[in-house]
Amino acid sequence: MTDTVSDPATPALELSRVVKSFGPVVALRSGSLTLQKGSIHALIGENGAGKSTLVKIVAGLYRRDAGDFRLEGDPVDFHSTAQSKAAGIAVIYQEPTLFPDLSVTENIFMGRQPTGRLGRIDRKAMRQEATEIFERLGVRIDPDRLTEGLSIADQQIIEIAKAISLDARVLIMDEPTAALSGVEVERLFAVARQLRDEGRALVFISHRFDEVFELCDTVTVMRDGSYIDTMPIAETSVDDLVRLMVGRDVTEMFPKLEAEIGDDVLVVEGLNQKGVFKNISFSVRSGEIVGLAGLVGAGRSEVVRAIFGVDPYESGTVKVNGKVLPKDNPRAAMAEGVALVPEDRRKQGQVLDQSVALNITMAIRNRLAKAGLIWSSIENEAAAIWASRLEVKTAALDAEGGTLSGGNQQKVVLAKWLASNPKVLIIDEPTRGIDVGTKAEVHRLISKLAQEGLAILMISSELPEVLGMADRVLVMRAGEITGEFDRSEATPEAVMFAATAEEDVA
Amino acid sequence: MSTSAALLDKPTREYKAYQHSALRRVLVTRESAIIGLLVLVLVVASIGVDNFASPLTLTFLIREIAPILFIALPMTLIIITEEIDLSVASTLGLASVITGLGVQAGWPLPVAALLAILVGTLAGAINGSLVTFVGLPSLAVTIGTLALFRGIAVGLLGTTAISTFPDFWTDLARANIPATPVPVIIIPFLVLLVVFATLLHFTPFGRSLYTIGLNKEVASFSGINVGMTKFWLFVMSGAVSGLAGVYFTLLYNNSRGDNAIGMELQIIAAVLLGGVSIFGGRGAMHGVIAGVLLIGSLSSALRLAGVTSDIINVIVGTVLILSVVSASFLAWLRTKRIAAVGKKKGQAGSSGDTA
Structure with missing residues (x-):
């Protein structure tokens, strides 16, 4: 898989009509992506278009339900992130996950430190290789310092260095620039171009069109979990891309x-x-x-x-x-x-371990209480009215909120706040x-x-x-x-x- | 999906209030299991242990566990909110010393007692302030005040003891309700029990304690003032510990700095045995009362049977661990079952959520 003299015309990675659903929710209807070696490929789409699901399938976090997945022309099927890594795929997330108490070098070689005599970790060889990688990337990070306190940008570079030391052939960067300043973005781009020129395939996910046009060679647009179109960046414009991304009445x-x-x-x-x-x-x-x-x-x-x-x-x-x-x-x-139906209904909206009735009446208990006292028949009565108005589907009012489906949980939270008038x-x-x-x-x-x-x-x-x-x-x-x-x-x-x-x- | 959800019209859908029958909801609970175990211990001890079924045993049992019963009330509320108060026994000791010093200074006992309860309340307010306003974890705070309050108590009185309390009050502390073997202390306890049980189970405040214990973020997002709620719980705990200190002093006609050392662990053990989850959000008052009575009667029966106190400790400890383990085991079993059901549903394509 890491054979660098393979036919340059074979796509480094090829996904076609990949499907992934979670219960009744289809997250990816038909995802396709073809990555050429020595190219930076932009993947764009609205939130919920299926980009992240696609990336997670490539990374081995999810398994696809259907569709083709080929690496260097060979069909593959990952059951874990370790397999994906071993096959030469590296994913760099917006927020890197490094060990803050370890040095930069230790983070790069985490779990696969080179060993010398008697199985002892060969720190010298490790440090040497880290230094070489940073030189090649043209960045200056002290390989001996602790990771704690490094900027997000530097942490991303360390993730990239890790990928290079693993000789990753495919690098996927999921919104890497979201937390970076202008100078840091420039440095990241320089590194990305360097990797492209070495013949690696890169995927760049971003919402910033200026960056997409500056860095990428090709662009793929996704919408509603489906592949829409792929084209060379030189043959498109911001207006075209936006239309493709939104593209419906x-x-x-x-x-x-x-x-x-x-x-x-x-x-x-x-x-x-x-x-x-x-x-x-x-x-x-x-x-x-x-x-x-x-x-x-x-x-x-x-x-x-x-x-x-x-x-x-x-x-x-x-x-x-x-x-x-x-x-x-x-x-x-x-x-x-004022009523706020919060973003995270599972963590902020309702107590999953409490009954539907208690959740619906949570914001109106004081009003429901008679002479300061409240008991379950009062709560059940009020909860039944609101559950019914919102057509909440539940086995009974004392079923725990966490047993309901996502849509019904959201209705419970809505009911809770609408009840507060x-x-x-x-x-x-x-x-x-x-x-x-x-x-x-x-x-x-x-x-x-x-x-x-x-x-x-x-x-x-x-x-x-x-x-x-x-x-x-x-x-x-x-x-x-x-x-x-x-x-x-x-x-x-x-x-x-x-x-x-x-x-x-x- | 049906067309337009007729929003503010009359209810169109009927909901079952409960998934299971009333009998099952009452019987298949941890509280019922503890009450069952308590009955079993009482029956076995009455038959197998000489003198256990005597009125005198009942009198001594209630006298002895009364301070634990009292303090278990606020402790239940505190643990349900996922906090803990380890300083209660030290507060009890401090209140005992204050009562003694007041009487020694020539004050009437009710005045000294009131001052002792006030000091207890203040001690609770200190705990509550450190938890709520400084934002420290209650475990750390009350380990600190456990030592602090005990230190003050011992410091005030040294190694001496005061036992010059008016006979009227010490007799009252030991008196029984006429024509029964039941000590009169049961009356103020029952009053407080009604107050705390109502507070916990039948008020919006009590409801909010469970919400806080299960999910503090949801509680804040629902307008519950998490911090102030905790503050008042610690104040209550201090006040009740102060009251228990006064009773303890009169019962044993003895005011000492080291009164009731280590009692906090007995109280917490009984509360947990009674089905309150150390992780917050679960528990009921009747279970806690059964828990206190279970530990009390088990120790009493074993003592009457001639078992030495170290063996009693081993047995009580084992019961506690078994009960906590069984609770975790049952919870684990339940999640397994729910997961299995969820899987089936998932295959049928009727549940699930995107990540």
Whole structure:
């Protein structure tokens, strides 16, 4: 497999019509990717397009359900990451996983240290090779220092050095530049080009088009778990790629109901938290759905958590119906009618070990209590009403939340907050990881709630969802609001651009 | 999927409140197992151990375990929130010393007792502040205050003891409810039991303790003030320990700095035996009471049977370990079963979630 004199025309890696599903959820419908040696290949697509699933299949983390997977022309089938590594594949993730208490050299040779006499680790040989690799890559990192305290960029270089010492023929970099500064990106690119010139095949996953065009030779676009197109980078443009990535009639998917839009309910002014978000100002009116778009990591969840009071903010004000909410106080926010359906329903939304009834009534216990006392028949009664309104499918009200399917868990969390009779409903990723049928139900529900006069702020990383549901779209990038579009002006291209483009004038 | 979820209309779907019959829900619990074990020990001891079934044994048993019963109440709440209070016995000792010093200074006993309970409350507030406002783990905090409060207690009184308490009060501490072998201390205990059981099982506050114990993040995201909840639990624990200290002093007519040394472990052992999970989020008051009674009656029966105290410790320790192991074993068995069911479902293509 590591035979470097193999026919250069044989693709280094070839995936065709690869399928992967988790229960009823199809994560990868038909993934195809052909990597040539000595080439850098961009893999792009929206969140949820199936890129990560594809990478995990290549890395040996997942096993494909169907489809062809060839390495140097030979069919392969990985059962573990160790097999994938042994076959010459290295994956470098956005956040490297190194041992902080070990030296750079020790990390590179972790688990396969060269041994000398009597099986002792040959530190000299190890250090020698590490130094050589760094020289070849043209980077200066002290091989003897501890890994702790190194920047993400340096840690990625160490991961790359590890891959080279393993003589990896295929390197996959999953959003490596997300946490890097301009200079660091340049250095990474130089290293990547060096590896390409050595005849290795590289995959570069990124949301930043400028980087894709600067670095890559070929680009493959994915959408909805399927392969869409592959083309030389020189023969395409940003507009073309965005169209391919979004490529569907988004307005038909979610029948948005007409709602009467009233006065401002939630008003956020100049919210700041150093290093997280900056100068966030916006408002949401009653009956209005405001979509908050942007890439993962743009600071959207942090903003809504700060509004609700579970995350801190340094300055700025949050008002609900003209009343200023105190900081760090979810209870006060709830008292003014703010509800937050959090991003991670399993860790933040509900207690998986508690019953559906207890979960649904969690935010309204004080209101349900009679003379300060509460017992299960009161809770069951209230829970049954809300479970029924949201058509939650559960064996019984005392079934533990964790036994429900993903979509039904999300409905439980929605029920929990709708039961609190909110005026402002904030929903963070309302349909992440739920099946298509339930997804449409959740969308109808949100639309219906807006019609009833709720002010709704919806974070979503799925562009069609934002464009289909929102009356107004706010776009965040790197902790700032970089765009605001009315429903009529919110095109996929415009939103994508605001979410990804570097500011030209800084 | 059906068309438009008629959102705010009348309920369209009926839900079963429970998956299993009432009988099964009551019987197949850890609490029931402990109560069953308690009954078994009582029956076997009554038949097999001379004098165990006598009224005098009951009187002495209740007197002896009363401080444990009292402190087990707040301890249950604390462990359910995934915290612990190791300083309770030291607080009891401190309260005992304060009671003694107050009486020695010529105060009426109720005044000295009230001061002792206040000092206990303050001790609890110190624990609570360090946990809630400084953010330290309660295990570390209360190991520290275990030594600190005990040190103060011993320091205040040295190696001497005060045993000059008014007869009226010491007699009362030993008195039985007229015409029964049951000590009167059972009355204030039952009052507190009702208060704590109601608090735990029938108030929104009690519900939030379980939520905190199972998932603090969900608790915060649901508007539960995790920090202040813990603070008040430690305050309660201190106050009840103070009260137990007053009773302990009067019962034995003895105020000493080293009173009830090591009792915290007996209390925690009984609470865990009663089915409260050391990992938080699980447990019920009736199980805890059964746990305390089980350890108490088992030790008492063995003592009457002439078993030496070190052997009694070995037996009680073994029972505790077996009970904790059996709980973990049952939990493991349950997850295995759920996983097996989940797998079947997955094959049928009706459950699952993307990563």
